[in-house]
Amino acid sequence: MTEHVDVLIVGAGISGIGAAYHLQTQRPGTTFALLDAHPAAGGTWWTHRYPGIRSDSDLFTFGYRFKPWTGTPIATGEEILKYLSEVIEENDLGRHIRYEHRVEAASWSSEDALWTVEAVRLDTGEQVRFTARFLWMCQGYYRHDQGYTPEWEGFDDFEGRVVHPQLWPDDLDLTGQRVVVIGSGATAATLIPNIADRCAHVTMLQRSPTFFFVKPNSNEVADMLRELDIPDEWVHEIVRRKIIHDQDAITKLSFDDPEALRAFLIETIRPLVPEGVDVDRHFNPPYRPWQQRIAVLPDGDLFAAMRSGQASVVTDQIERFDATGIQLASGEHLDADVVITATGFDLSVMGDVSFAVDGQAVDFADTVTYRGIMFTGVPNMAYVFGYFRASWTLRADLISDFVCRLLDHMDERVASSVVPAVPDEEADMALLPWVEPDNFNPGYLTRSMHLMPRQGDRLPWRLLHDYAEEREIIAGADLDDGRLHYS
Known part of the structure; x- marks a missing residue:
């Protein structure tokens, strides 16, 4: 059995729930599903159970822009889970979530202009398959099943x-x-x-x-x-x-x-x-x-x-x-x-999912990021990576707006695929690590930086870490600047 959707979201934590809300609100009629390996929504806030678990960011910015936070700025894990559950219930998102579905592989076919995603149902052991026009990776950035x-x-x-x-x-x-x-x-x-x-x-x-x-x-x-x-x-x-x-x-x-x-x-x-x-x-x-x-x-x-x-x-x-x-x-x-x-924890590159494009395995360390959202050579895929010095959700919201605008633009162009590509005149630009050590260098990053995509030395190939800049730059990004190739 294969289930088909327009957009497949991987992860039902704060990024995935936000992505689903924005997709449903900004693109009514778009079919979508969320896959999550856990038996309930919440991601980090569901897996972490140690005494006192709480946010390290204020909930006015760690919460979504569309749902007011009415509690204290620093919230307990239980309060955050309640907030996320309310978002799911108030927007009828639960019917789109497939719990205990662990994604194992994702392969893109240019001929079909589709992603095929293989997953396993952890409750039954059954292998299941999904196809999607667009893949949205919202699984976070570390391994949930083990710490470092x-x-x-x-x-x-x-x-x-x-x-x-x-x-x-x-x-x-x-x-x-x-x-x-x-x-x-x-x-x-x-x-x-x-x-x-x-x-x-x-x-x-x-x-x-x-x-x-x-x-x-x-x-x-x-x-x-x-x-x-x-x-x-x-x-x-x-x-x-x-x-x-x-x-x-x-x-x-x-x-x-x-x-x-x-x-x-x-x-x-x-x-x-x-x-x-x-x-x-x-x-x-x-x-x-x-x-x-x-x-x-x-x-x-x-x-x-x-x-x-x-x-x-x-x-x-x-x-x-x-x-x-x-x-x-x-x-x-x-x-x-x-x-x-x-x-600390161990970084997980794209959820440790095995990726392939037209039969060729993808090594994300060989790719260059487009605005810290997409990757060269990987069509129809977006990745949510938040901020270090500001709340994760601020960037998740920006990326949701970008993805919805990109999907609208693809519809306008009658395009079935979009992929970032470095133009010939920029082919000699310096390539830098995903995060430069003199910018931010905690152990979980330095241990795994060699596995992450690279960034360039100029826009739009930079991963910025500044919300004040990005809220203008990402919102105003030219989708026809020659770096995104449509088919």
Whole structure:
């Protein structure tokens, strides 16, 4: 059995649900389906179950532009799932979603001008097939079924329990346990204050510090407007614009005067750190602010756990594991009953789906991206990759507008396919990595950059990381500039 649709969306997380909404709204009559390997919608917010799971971006911009957010800026995973479920229900999107469908292969036929997508139903084991005019990859950018854990000497000698937050077990009881959380990013900063009160003690063990930004989990502008009984839609849009404006200013400062931003971030947290803790050693990273993600601490909850004595921080190198804990390079030993490896995730290139075009396997590392959305040599396909320094959904919305406009343009031209191609006069342009290390360089990117598509040194072959720029550039992109080839 083969099911045919005009557009096939892979992934029913925040990107895929948004894509479905925009497609249904902007192109009524277009047939579409969403395939997701999980038994429910939500993507990251369904798979991540560790204590305290929450957003690291404000929900006024992480939420969709079309559905007002009415809660606190930083939301729990449960609140985000509820929000996404409301979008599905309010727009009757559920009938388009095929859950427990894992996509394994996608092949394009120029003769038929169709994608054929092979998937397996995880609930029955049945192989199923879909065909589509256009393929929209909204599966995210990391592997959901496993996290990244480095290899440490003696790791197998440890007699306690090791847990990765991405695969949090339901039976884990931390009551009275000595816990070491390896890592200091957003996951560790979220997890620690939510387990500290039940542990004997929890230690955040980091190789190097992370920048933290402490702020109340409230928004003064939103609170004021709500007091005035301003409609939710107005509140959402006004606050959204204010946050985007402020984020843009901070991003510019991180490039123009990074040491000023560093000083601001460090001095903000200094009064919150327990007395006697060396702020510069434990909370002043060697990299430029926003060269890696700045983790938000709503109401400074991580530092509150440290001030209570329930949590502490150690900055050191792991020499080896042993039966009772972790031996550090400094000579210190951390006794542990449970080790939680908040050490990040592994990048997934196009969902680890096997791609082919006219029988030839596609290696995305050999392609060049068109606006960070499409790829040379790969027809009728779009990919959602969000922002690092702003909310993922801001770019997902921009890409949805672009794809719908592109499909409209194809209809106007009576074109069955579109593919980016570098013209001869640009063939000698410099090719750069998907993300340049001096721009943004967290471990999950640097470990996998060789697998990702390349970008050029000029538009439209650049992947920009700036919403203020892209909302104008992508919206005004010339679809007949000679870089997109229609058939």
